[in-house]
Amino acid sequence: MxxxxxxxxxxxxxxxxxxxxxxxxxxxxxxxxxxxxxxxxxxxxxxxxxxxxxxxxxxxxxxxxxxxxxxxxxxxxxxxxxxxxxxxxxxxxxxxxxxxxxxxxxxxxxxxxxxxxxxxxxxxxxxxxxxxxxxxxxxxxxxxxxxxxxxxxxxxxxxxxxxxxxxxxxxxxxxxxxxxxxxxxxxxxxxxxxxxxxxxxxxxxxxxxxxxxxxxxxxxxxxxxxxxxxxxxxxxxxxxxxxxxxxxxxxxxxxxxxxxxxEAPLTLDFRGVTVCKAPFWSQGPVLLQALAILDTFDGPDLDPGTERGAHTILEALKLAMADRDAYYGEAHDAADLQQLLSPEYAKSRAALITDEASAQWRPGVLGKPVPHTPPLRIAEPAVPAIGTxxxxxxxxxxxxxxxxxxxxxxxxxxxxxxxxxxxxxxxxxxxxxxxxxxxxxxxxTWLDPRSPSALMPGRRPRTTLSPTMLQRGGQTGTALGSPGGDQQDQWQLLYLLRTIVGGLTPQEAIDAPMFHTTAATQSFWPREWTPRGAVAEQRLGTEVIAGLRRRGHEVTVTGPWSLGRLSTVARDPRTGLVSAAANPRGMQGYAAGR
Incomplete structure (x- = not known):
């Protein structure tokens, strides 16, 4: 990779x-x-x-x-x-x-x-x-x-x-x-x-x-x-x-x-690893859906460090996030949403990815329930973030x-x-x-009773909080996560691709350049949407960023160490050895142990 x-x-x-x-x-x-x-x-x-x-x-x-x-x-x-x-x-x-x-x-x-x-x-x-x-x-x-x-x-x-x-x-x-x-x-x-x-x-x-x-x-x-x-x-x-x-x-x-x-987690098997996430009242299944879509690709399409890979990953995330906004929430029976994780559904979604950046909000079609369209408010000019x-x-x-x-x-x-x-x-x-x-x-939540994440007494809002665990051979061995609102599962996706597919160590994967899409209805007020939007660290490289722009992505370039705050710990059940890695951005995150 x-x-x-x-x-x-x-x-x-x-x-x-x-x-x-x-x-x-x-x-x-x-x-x-x-x-x-x-x-x-x-x-x-x-x-x-x-x-x-x-x-x-x-x-x-x-x-x-x-x-x-x-x-x-x-x-x-x-x-x-x-x-x-x-x-x-x-x-x-x-x-x-x-x-x-x-x-x-x-x-x-x-x-x-x-x-x-x-x-x-x-x-x-x-x-x-x-x-x-x-x-x-x-x-x-x-x-x-x-x-x-x-x-x-x-x-x-x-x-x-x-x-x-x-x-x-x-x-x-x-x-x-x-x-x-x-x-x-x-x-x-x-x-x-x-x-x-x-x-x-x-x-x-x-x-x-x-x-x-x-x-x-x-x-x-x-x-x-x-x-x-x-x-x-x-x-x-x-x-x-x-x-x-x-x-x-x-x-x-x-x-x-x-x-x-x-509760029991939702799971998806990806390249020999079982990924565990919170159910559809959270945004956690976005990571599972994106992995399922990307599992139909191989080689350069799964490499976040290339133009082709970054493009494919961004488009897969846009499809998964559209499903999040159309379907996730406690209004629907969780059993009806399980089809979002099926191999057949993932293949149908992957077929929508072309060489060009999509500017459409494209949720999939399920037998039940019907998708709900949230207000698609075009984002105002970006407001600089405070700190990392x-x-x-x-x-x-x-x-x-x-x-x-x-x-x-x-x-x-x-x-x-x-x-x-x-x-x-x-x-x-x-x-x-x-x-x-x-x-x-x-x-x-939405003030629209038709939304699956509508405001309703006693109903949980669809949260962005999204930790992850990984299993191999039926044994749980890794815990990881990141802050970042709508970006939490996007940055974790890059980490999993770099470690599971690319073979990087945890610290190498955390340190590698991050990017994410903003072509989703943002979970935080005022709930904006940028149809072709993407944000990338400068270290992703001028050639990759220029290539994404040629494909139609509207890329905002941030500082070289500005995106992602992942951390992780693990235990190898075969040897009993434990390990850890943490994010250096902002000079606050640390791992420790012995």
Whole structure:
């Protein structure tokens, strides 16, 4: 496989025999490894690191957000942990339309689904962990109280949002603009209110056994002081991303009714590897569909480092993403959507790929259900992103989110791949007594009852959160994922092609140049679409980029190290050796282990 700068590795491929962790920030990676060193398993480690993520990357995730994880206990089956909360019971299309809205805003409490991340972390700890909840949360309490040097990207986001905070979200200004100024990159920033929240939750744990203590913390979260504070915050009228002021609809009863689900994954066999993803309430099947389409090709068509390969991959992704927008969501019976993964359907889709870039939105035709056409709003001129792979933030308060990712494997063979997101510091006003804010996942729903991802009380929005696990010979051995919204499965596709087909090592595949299509209805408000759009790192090469343009792709070239934030861990079941690799872009992601 010809990849520009073939063989380039910014870091070594880590290999050991004890345990490995990899994430989008070095502190959670170090925390996870610390837990492993102290005798915890992979679940204990990922949960401890997950809560720390709330503190060290608050512009990318928070306690008020969401979580999708894949969990594979040693010798057990892969399960999807669905920490994606549903729409509140008062979140109806009729109510939003009555406010004059034609779409769910991108920020503000009207966009808040029921928070699911904390409940999912606690569910994993209770069912598959070994540690007490106090030991797991002590890391997050420490960083929230002592502080952590602020990442440059977080400082930039706060700077962009400063006027919005001051003018419309004063509680956010109180937390993030101490002394009326933007904290500088590297400045020590603590979140004492969040530390106090964690301590109050632990105080509710009582003195029972490990499981009962975790359950008590969960009850206090969904039925105690946290739920009451979230309800009060949502009821306050405040500025949303469309420039108008509304109150939200979330209340304490919504939190009390939420339960984390553990589900079977969808799978697809590709070149001897079984790829596991979350079902059709997520965008995860996009990766499976793209692999199924590309499995009908070979040779140069599967090489991301060539013009022909990049073109074929982009066109396959456009077809898979069109199916996502037409069919994915909880409105349809999952059994009816299984045909999207069939070899026959994949062949029919592959036949649509020509030598020219398509400018059409082309979902496939199923016997049942019929495709739904979302609004195809042509994108406005690109708004520069802040930082590397971070959310795009406009001064109006509009945010197009990104997230974080963690992978952990232990010496016993437990594997976890988790993608938490939402509840960013810029998504909603800070709740002062809690130290965090609500999320905005409902922006991925439509105010059209005909849509399979329409807003409906109790229905999960079609989330972009999309971790992955790989199996060989029936044994689960690899966990991976990436932040990136609509790009998560696109960047993971390049990784899989480069490792499974091209034979690159994990670190080489992560370091290789990335690209993606924007010819899909974007999941984040204002839900735009660029018919021939593609984005590529400069390192893809002038010849490849020029060739894509000749074929009709409208390629936006970004910095040489600007796309993709993948990480991965693995365990070879034959030898017991563990390995890990992480993204160097932005100088924050790291893998560690031994």
């Amino acid at each position: 010809s990849v520009p700068e073939t063989g380039l590795r910014t870091r070594p491929d880590l290999v050991g025999s004890f345990g490995m962790a990899a994430s989008t920030h070095w502190v959670p990676t170090a925390v996870a490894q610390s837990v492993l060193e102290r005798g915890g398993n992979a679940v204990d480690a990922v949960v401890a690191a997950g809560f720390v993520m709330h503190v060290v990357e608050p512009h990318l995730n928070g306690p008020g957000g969401d979580l999708v994880a894949l969990l594979a206990p040693a010798g057990g089956d892969v399960r999807v942990v669905a920490g994606q909360g549903p729409a509140p019971r008062r979140a109806t299309i009729e109510h939003y339309r009555s406010l004059g809205l034609d779409s769910v805003p991108g920020s503000g409490a009207l966009a808040a689904a029921v928070p699911g991340a904390v409940e999912a972390w606690l569910w994993m700890l209770r069912t598959h962990g070994t540690w007490d909840v106090a030991d797991v949360l002590e890391y997050a309490v420490h960083y929230a109280e002592v502080g952590q040097p602020l990442a440059p990207q977080a400082s930039a986001v706060i700077e962009t949002m400063a006027a919005h905070f001051t003018g419309h979200w004063p509680t956010s200004a109180d937390q993030w603009l101490a002394g009326g100024r933007v904290p500088a990159p590297g400045e020590l920033v603590a979140i004492p209110a969040y530390a106090a929240t964690l301590r109050r939750l632990l105080a509710a744990a009582g003195s029972g056994d490990r499981v009962s203590r975790i359950e008590a913390v969960g009850r206090e979260w969904r039925s105690g002081f946290v739920a009451r504070a979230l309800e009060r915050a949502a009821a306050q009228v405040h500025r949303h991303s469309d420039g108008h002021d509304y109150a939200g609809v979330l209340d304490a009863a919504d939190l009390a009714a939420f339960e984390v689900r553990a 792979g971070e959310p795009t933030v406009r001064a109006t308060g509009e945010t197009r989110g990104d997230t974080v990712h963690l992978d952990v494997v232990d010496r016993w063979g437990n594997l976890v791949s988790a993608t938490p997101s939402g509840g960013w510091l810029q998504s909603n006003p800070t709740i002062p007594e809690l130290g965090f804010c609500l999320g905005t996942r409902l922006q991925m």
